[in-house]
Amino acid sequence: MPSRHYIVEKAIPQMHKEVRKCIAEHVESANTLSFTTDIWSSDHCPLSFLSLTAHWIGPDFTPKRAVLHARDFRSSHTADAITNAMQEMLREWTIDTKKVHVILRDNAANMKKAMDQLGVASLGCFAHTLQLIVHDGLLSQRAVSDAVANERKIVGHSKHSPKAYSALEDLKEELNIEPKRLQQDVQTRWSSTKYMIDSLIHSKRALQTYASEGSSNLPATLTGNQWGLLEKTAAVLKPFQELTTEVSASSATAADVIPSVRVLTRFLSNQSEAHLGIQTMKATLLGAVRIRFSHVESEPLYAVATLLDPRFFTNADNLEHAKEAVTAEVVKMEEELKKTSDEAVSQPAKKIPRREGASTSSSLGSIFDEILEESSAAAAGPSEQQITPGALVQVESYLSEAPLDCKNSPFHYWRDNQAQLPILAATAAKFLCAPCTIVESERLFSTASIIIDEHRSRLTADHAEMLIFLKKNLHIMLGLQKGESVEMGESVEIGE
Template identity: 55%
Template sequence: MSAVWSYFRLEGEKSNTAECNVCHASVSRGGSRSDKFNTTNLIKHLQKHHGKEYTEFIEASNAKKKNVSHQQTLLENIQKREKLPPESNKAKLITEKIVEFVVLDDQPLSVVENVGFQRLMEHLEPRYVLPNRQFISAQAVPDKYKQVCKFISECLQSVPSLSLTTDIWSSDVCPLSLLSLTAQWIDSSFTLQKAVLHAKQFHGSHTGESIATALEEMLNVWKIPKSKVHVILRDNASNMIKAMDRLGLASLGCFAHTLQLVVNEGLLAQRNVSDALAIGRKIVGHFKHSPQAYSRLEDIQMELNMPLKRLMQDVRTRWNSTYHMIKSLTEQKRVLCAYSAEYELPATLSTQQWGLLEKVMTTLAPFEELTREVSSSSSSASDVIPIVCVLKRFLSRENEDDEGIKKMKSILLEAVNRRFRDVESEPLYTFATLLDPRYKDRCFTNIEASKQAKALLMVEVMKTEEVLRKTTADSSEPAEGASCSAALEPAKKTPRMDSARHSRLESIFDEMLKENTVESVSQLATTSARFEIQTYLSEPTIQRSDNSLLYWHVNQPRLPTLASTAAKFLCAPTTSVESERLFSTAAIIIDERRSRLTAEKAEMLIFLKKNLPLMLK
């Protein structure tokens, strides 16, 4: 109650006036209804007519406010001293967010013991009791791992067919080897989905038998029958090939690895090219090992008004690093010539060698472009046959700029023909190409191979039609994993390639697709499967920059059997890059700060790092 009532009295609770105890004047309470009453007029009356009483009223009001404020501060302090119980919802939620922070940002488990992190948490929520590293390691991370495992398992249950990739990696900071297994599939909305299934410690010799046994155990853990596995992408090592044969699963070699072998053959084929590359490596190595030399190089770059760029060193195991080294050298040709005029270099390139490197770079540019394309996360096995055809066309064309590198181009062409001679007879490649609306049957160089592929596709589609007929009754029921597909689906479907990009290779692709006209359909369709294939192949191809999965999503009601078959074959990747990306994550997680991680804990962190974002969507 306000202190002003010490100087006024009421005749009744609903009276609209109050009588002053000093002068007995009647003062309005501010309205005719009780919900409008206030003390403003009463305070003004004291201020205007009774100064002494008004001063006493102000002092009394301030004392009351101070007392209330003191009581509130005391209550807040008591509440702050009361810690959140670990089993409370808020404490559990904060702990969960800390685990996500550790996993997604590659933080060591000991981050909860860091002074800066502890001070941050104390400031954000003083009542929260920060768990120690042992709790995060032994309880929080395994709980989150089980939660994500359950989510991925539910998603896999509703998938009729999936593709896998596998590879082996050894750590540089601890004696640990990991065997990877990643899955890739197309969901009911024709969106490509990916998940890491394992990054398991691999003991002993890397024999084909050992690899096959380990992979079979992994499939059993996830309850994935072999009939559900469309194909496994692996490297070209003999032990991997033997392991896949022992498992009885279809497998394909990594296209990027084979492409690298092709380029390596070409680079080593011509002596003058090898000599120019050796000199280039010496020049780059000189600047890599001398900060003073780099400083002088930067001074010359600024004098010539050129951007400050560093030279790139190549790595023998990655051919495209050689391409980027040549590119960085040719871009800095003026700078390097000016540098050699003032300072000493371990070797210099002649005018003829500079021209040779520029021609080599022009020849390797399509290989580098295609390597980036097939290494993208959305690349499909359907790209292999068209890419091989385009490479053959590109390398077989002679022009005036080939002077000096003709032998290298001929070796590259011979290597492409030899290493990819069977791609048009491999059903996994041919089916994927036929079912990609960007290519269809327009990219085959062998007419007989094209006819045989279409005949085999007819058999495959009829099998799919039979399966769909048997499951029609169940298809009306919602699938158990339908919710997870919606959760995994990206917010927006985007084309795989930039439609504005139109390189020299793109013109060869366009040329190839235009000149291969569609055969007239002379045979009448006798089944719905045959009708769908004839209808699909007789229609024009879509733009290469368009999204083939979006095409099938739109045309699924019109071509249901063919769409289901496409979902099976287009889920296969072109390379084993997904496993390599997984190992890049492993190298970040298993570093000097966490070199004592157990294999089991390392696999949990890798698994969560790659799969947790899927669940968070």
């Protein structure tokens, strides 16, 4: 058996070197890179890590990502310290800041200032902003916040009392209720509050029966009015939950932000009798969405990405602004491509048409349909006299089509049409490589929390970074899809 010294000092560093070399080749071949970054501190040892995850579009228009660093970050979390650390990490991979499209960060002031000092474009995490909006909404109406507080006490009691937990499970079995544990929420994750409400509503009959027994000893009970408020609150928060799930997917891009904001705004603006009793919370949510996302439609990084996603168009009011931004980017891309190719840009060939189909099956599907119909009418193609030569023909031809079905992948569309729309496809690859959240960095730190636990609290920062790097990137060198692993018994040889 190889010794511990061999594994730590030779095998892991050699494997890290080989994987790093493979990742460096991928990063160097990418024309444009976007990044996500975040800071994490361990609960088991005095270590903090600053992450850097790269995102880009491959030649076959497949989204790619790789963890470049989970670096030990010992200094104070000031903007200057973050800027210096980011510069050093980019320098290690010989990445020029001109190659950086955008960096996704959290909404902290130090991170925003650091990106400004670095001289790169940056965007706040969409999911983090949704967290702030829902948190404000839950606290805005006293009746709702009181009901949630009582619910939290009930769930906590069932978790800390084996007797109460067993009694509830027995009642669910007697009442033929599907077994489902009550879930405790976490203050920093609004979605956990939604899951807690759903689990309580699912066990409503069992809880009411249990509360009616004299020996229940529940620390709080819910009135009929509070049960109604919780059910209506769950209905209002459902779109937020669906959007959070969608934007947290690995395929989500910056193009998902504007449509999501438009759908949320319209959903919260609609008056419904089903939401009577929680108007204050609903109005607060609507106001928070409008204030915190007031800039998204005027932000070129979002507007251009949305217009280059064949599933979406921006709203009619800002369509011209977005078209101007796309046109400017396409002209810039045309000039860059001419520097690397002597071939002149000609009229585009016949494109593969966008496939139409049924809208998404989520609760927001009808609202998506309304917005897309309005936007499609506003995006009608111009007359032949208005068409200009070169790259602009590709823009007008692309915008003259109806939006793609929301279930289809924008990457598949551009993969099929990049030969016919080369300049527009290159621009799409630049803007669609940007995610809209820092979920990948948070998933990275979930891995870090498993590697650095109470039994491995003396693990050094360098060894921890090597293990994190291999865990997140080894599948790239092995040619596996993310999530696949080497089967037991397979041999993996690193190096010669």
